[in-house]
Amino acid sequence: xxxxxxxxxxxxxAVKTAPEDLAVYAFDAYSQGVMPAAVVLPASTREVAAAVxxxxxxxxxxxxxxxxxxxxxxxxxARGGVIFSFARMNRVLEVDARNRRARVxxxxxxxxxxKHVAKAGMFYAPDPSSQKVSTIGGNIGTNAGGPxxxxxxxxxxxxxxxxxxxxxGDVILTSLDDIGYDLTGVLVGSEGTLGIVTSAWVRLLRxxxxxxxWLAAFDDVHAASAAVTGIxxxxxxxxxxxxxxxxxxxxxxxxxxxxxxTDAAAVLLIESAGFEDEMNLHESEISRxxxxxxxxxxxxxxxxxERDALWAGxxxxxxxxxxxxxxxxxxxxxVPRTKLPQALQxxxxxxxxxxxxxxxxxxxxxxxxxxxxxxxxxxxxQVAAVIEAGNQILGAAVDLGGTxxxxxxxGYEKRDTLRRIFSTDDLATMSRxxxxxxxxxxxxxxxxxxxxxxxxEVQ
Ligand SMILES: Cc1cc2nc3c(=O)[nH]c(=O)nc-3n(C[C@H](O)[C@H](O)[C@H](O)COP(=O)(O)OP(=O)(O)OC[C@H]3O[C@@H](n4cnc5c(N)ncnc54)[C@H](O)[C@@H]3O)c2cc1C
Numbered sequence: 001x002x003x004x005x006x007x008x009x010x011x012x013x014a015v016k017t018a019p020e021d022l023a024v025y026a027f028d029a030y031s032q033g034v035m036p037a038a039v040v041l042p043a044s045t046r047e048v049a050a051a052v053x054x055x056x057x058x059x060x061x062x063x064x065x066x067x068x069x070x071x072x073x074x075x076x077x078a079r080g081g082v083i084f085s086f087a088r089m090n091r092v093l094e095v096d097a098r099n100r101r102a103r104v105x106x107x108x109x110x111x112x113x114x115k116h117v118a119k120a121g122m123f124y125a126p127d128p129s130s131q132k133v134s135t136i137g138g139n140i141g142t143n144a145g146g147p148x149x150x151x152x153x154x155x156x157x158x159x160x161x162x163x164x165x166x167x168x169g170d171v172i173l174t175s176l177d178d179i180g181y182d183l184t185g186v187l188v189g190s191e192g193t194l195g196i197v198t199s200a201w202v203r204l205l206r207x208x209x210x211x212x213x214w215l216a217a218f219d220d221v222h223a224a225s226a227a228v229t230g231i232x233x234x235x236x237x238x239x240x241x242x243x244x245x246x247x248x249x250x251x252x253x254x255x256x257x258x259x260x261x262t263d264a265a266a267v268l269l270i271e272s273a274g275f276e277d278e279m280n281l282h283e284s285e286i287s288r289x290x291x292x293x294x295x296x297x298x299x300x301x302x303x304x305x306e307r308d309a310l311w312a313g314x315x316x317x318x319x320x321x322x323x324x325x326x327x328x329x330x331x332x333x334x335v336p337r338t339k340l341p342q343a344l345q346x347x348x349x350x351x352x353x354x355x356x357x358x359x360x361x362x363x364x365x366x367x368x369x370x371x372x373x374x375x376x377x378x379x380x381x382q383v384a385a386v387i388e389a390g391n392q393i394l395g396a397a398v399d400l401g402g403t404x405x406x407x408x409x410x411g412y413e414k415r416d417t418l419r420r421i422f423s424t425d426d427l428a429t430m431s432r433x434x435x436x437x438x439x440x441x442x443x444x445x446x447x448x449x450x451x452x453x454x455x456x457e458v459q
Contacts, residue, residue: 033076066138072411106137143189164195241365258313325374335402346396368406
């Protein structure tokens, strides 16, 4: 009945029902859910609305999905339902260069937007390392960050207006310029639980006059962490300030030939962008700070090609883990920047006793750690050890005054962990917001909120 009605409304090509097709959508980059009842690939907002109404009539939940690169199970079907894939709604609809903004469809790949507007001298700032594949819809769902969000801000700072389809299949428009509550801000980062984004006006930035990228290497990870605090403390906010440690450097270098020193304990990749004079100032200040912290190498990229190579290594780092172990489990925690040394120690303390190799590649300037715990999925003991170590790392981040997610979201994976940060009253308040948008829990159920929390409203 469900499948037949969806096919009648959207056409055979736009509805997947074969078990082998459905199986693909049971997974995302984090994990496996259950099989969906159907997958739809709508081509317009009207088709999204029609399919939501049919799913409602048939009592099936709906789960929006971008590229499935989410790392917390946000796009997996937790209890069946209809997956909405936006692979056919992947275009730039309009560029308003005078007002530096663009209207895009949710399935547009992040990097494709910057490529599209590059000739006009503009770019889209949020740049998750997954930007070659992840979509604007998914980025809005998770409020994605990225290396350059240190100075530009995360996705929420770049979304101006949204068109969404709500739980009833009605189309709603929100705008940052509206008076009253900032519903656009509420929707960004809501992981598909408040509405399905069908188009968005996003902010474009003008390409900077000058971009400089520097590499600083250290023979001690604590010195590298102290240099991070020192740079920001000196009043400089680079556009990006990333750290890679000794576990990751040889693997990344072997995979990308980025030009990283493989014998360093830690490398900082630092980028500043702006006017030439200001960049000269940044260069001398940052150089002073890293040398004060005993950097063993300090160099500037001399060409665009060298700059791109340095970034290719950093952005491809997760793929390089395949040289260390068959699988990796990535955590996403935030600590106050000054607590980076303690946080890195906590990662080592959680992993070393269990024999787990942990690499670190992360947004140091934001205090946003991404420990990569290497393991073999085929060995149940290693799986259990990695989950245990991951939980310890979450606990350590909270104890250090930080939090349990920087940018990957809560999704299915971290919903129970939310209790470490919020009281039952806090969660009930957030749940009441959800209640307004989705009283029947049709939209991406079993995500974000802990299961079975005391308050009956929080499911
Ligand atoms: C190698 C790698 C590197 C990564 N680097 C980063 C990084 O630097 N920064 C970062 O923030 N993340 C990073 N991620 C995580 C991931 O790429 C981001 O969370 C990204 O925003 C997910 O986009 P997606 O298109 O894959 O969405 P999906 O994974 O498909 O979905 C993510 C969430 O958004 C919801 N959603 C999708 N489309 C819509 C829509 N149209 N309307 C409403 N909700 C929707 C889904 O229901 C789900 O809850 C990385 C992941 C990988 C695998």
